[in-house]
Amino acid sequence: xxxxxxxxxxALILAALLVPARALADSSxxxxxxxxxxxxxxxxxxxxxxxxxxxAKDFGDxxxxxxxxxxxxxxxxxxxCLTCSPQAPAAPNGVPAVRPQGNWIxxxxxxxxxxxxxxxxxxxLGSALYVMRPDGSHVTQLTALDAAHGSGEGEDDYHAYWxxxxxxxxxxxxxxxxVDDSGQGKWDVRIASFxxxxxxxxxxxxxxxVRPANGHYYETQWWAPDGSGFLYTESWGTxxxxxxxxxxxxxxxxxxxAPCDTTNTTRLTDSPAWDEQALFTPDMKNVxxxxxxxxxxxxxxxxxxxxxxxxxxxxxxLLVLPLFEAGFLQPVAQESTDLYELNxxxxxxxxxxxxxxxxxxxxxxxxxxxxxxxxxxEARYPDGVRVPLPLDPVRQLQQTAGYLQxxxxxxxxxxxxxxxxxxxxxxxxxxxxxxxx
Numbered sequence: 001x002x003x004x005x006x007x008x009x010x011a012l013i014l015a016a017l018l019v020p021a022r023a024l025a026d027s028s029x030x031x032x033x034x035x036x037x038x039x040x041x042x043x044x045x046x047x048x049x050x051x052x053x054x055x056a057k058d059f060g061d062x063x064x065x066x067x068x069x070x071x072x073x074x075x076x077x078x079x080x081c082l083t084c085s086p087q088a089p090a091a092p093n094g095v096p097a098v099r100p101q102g103n104w105i106x107x108x109x110x111x112x113x114x115x116x117x118x119x120x121x122x123x124x125l126g127s128a129l130y131v132m133r134p135d136g137s138h139v140t141q142l143t144a145l146d147a148a149h150g151s152g153e154g155e156d157d158y159h160a161y162w163x164x165x166x167x168x169x170x171x172x173x174x175x176x177x178x179v180d181d182s183g184q185g186k187w188d189v190r191i192a193s194f195x196x197x198x199x200x201x202x203x204x205x206x207x208x209x210v211r212p213a214n215g216h217y218y219e220t221q222w223w224a225p226d227g228s229g230f231l232y233t234e235s236w237g238t239x240x241x242x243x244x245x246x247x248x249x250x251x252x253x254x255x256x257x258a259p260c261d262t263t264n265t266t267r268l269t270d271s272p273a274w275d276e277q278a279l280f281t282p283d284m285k286n287v288x289x290x291x292x293x294x295x296x297x298x299x300x301x302x303x304x305x306x307x308x309x310x311x312x313x314x315x316x317x318l319l320v321l322p323l324f325e326a327g328f329l330q331p332v333a334q335e336s337t338d339l340y341e342l343n344x345x346x347x348x349x350x351x352x353x354x355x356x357x358x359x360x361x362x363x364x365x366x367x368x369x370x371x372x373x374x375x376x377x378e379a380r381y382p383d384g385v386r387v388p389l390p391l392d393p394v395r396q397l398q399q400t401a402g403y404l405q406x407x408x409x410x411x412x413x414x415x416x417x418x419x420x421x422x423x424x425x426x427x428x429x430x431x432x433x434x435x436x437x
Contacts, residue, residue: 030436064091095121297335
């Protein structure tokens with residue numbers, strides 16, 4: 001792969017300039033403002049073409065995490081569960097992705113899998129790809145079709161995204177399947193054609209590995225608005241150095257995509273921080289991404305040390321899960337994130353949000369159908385539970401005391417609780433709207 005240069009993305013920028021742009025604020029210079037949405041969706045909400053919101057959430061009503069659709073008012077009204085029918089896979093179901101035409105919704109599920117780690121669609125083990133109609137009907141499994149017979153155990157398909165024309169899907173795949181495929185726990189990146197011919201059930205064809213299982217960590221991101229390629233994250237250079245890349249995809253006459261290699265792939269970022277969750281601005285002049293840069297924490301400390309030591313990325317497949325749990329899934333020295341914008345012409349990066357200064361983690365985000373604003377649902381441990389770096393003992397003790405004073409006393413229990421009865425640490429969640437002015 002070649003590193004980012006002005007010339008390396010000149011063709012990409014030129015293609016965007018030849019297409020008349022909508023009358024939108026220029027994200028290269030426009031001020032970015034953030035406001036809180038009154039209604040909090042689940043993580044990774046997405047939009048239908050008509051503005052309705054599709055998201056996954058566990059409402060604590062016994063249904064588990066399911067995929068829902070609600071009105072375009074952004075207030076959670078007209079809520080309908082799409083995966084609660086007997087035809088849908090069992091909960092948890094998550095990370096929906098709306099086909100640009102609006103006629104199919106892709107989602108991720110653990111159904112039929114016995115080995116389960118993490119969360120379906122976000123990474124871990126056990127997730128497969130499904131599609132359904134926007135009313136929840138015609139649920140069809142797309143990947144690991146023989147999982148009920150044992151194949152597919154120990155594998156994971158996650159972070160799937162549609163191409164703008166709805167003809168292709170890209171996703172990241174993890175293989176720990178020792179039984180059928182001699183899996184070694186390594187990731188790869190796959191592209192497949194989505195076939196909806198009206199005769200056969202919808203299915204994937206021409207599934208092709210476009211980034212190899214080399215021990216590097218991968219996570220796929222959004223396609224370019226013109227469909228010329230997609231963004232993705234890969235650990236690169238030194239251990240757990242997660243950088244953003246862009247692969248320009250070409251297909252042969254049989255519809256098989258070419259590999260993402262040195263001829264068609266561009267590295268976009270160069271930082272020891274965790275750079276991920278990326279999409280283009282509508283004019284394709286910039287890339288907006290999430291990063292841990294500017295925030296001290298366990299992951300950035302580890303990545304900086306491996307960078308100084310020159311450790312390679314070949315064993316990252318063994319490091320990702322423990323480092324992610326140490327850096328994000330517990331409150332001590334936890335990383336927080338913010339949104340940044342990369343200008344493709346100049347290579348300059350500017351910070352868009354400062355939510356991470358208050359401990360918030362910004363995950364997946366998306367444009368609304370008219371590209372007027374970005375939306376995401378972020379999370380954090382509350383003040384008093386979270387122990388950020390650099391450590392301020394006096395402030396930490398004050399916040400912890402305030403948090404404990406605000407807790408409601410637990411009702412008396414007639415029995416002694418077992419370790420399995422310990423409640424998980426609380427998380428605060430809110431949905432944010434970001435606009436360029």
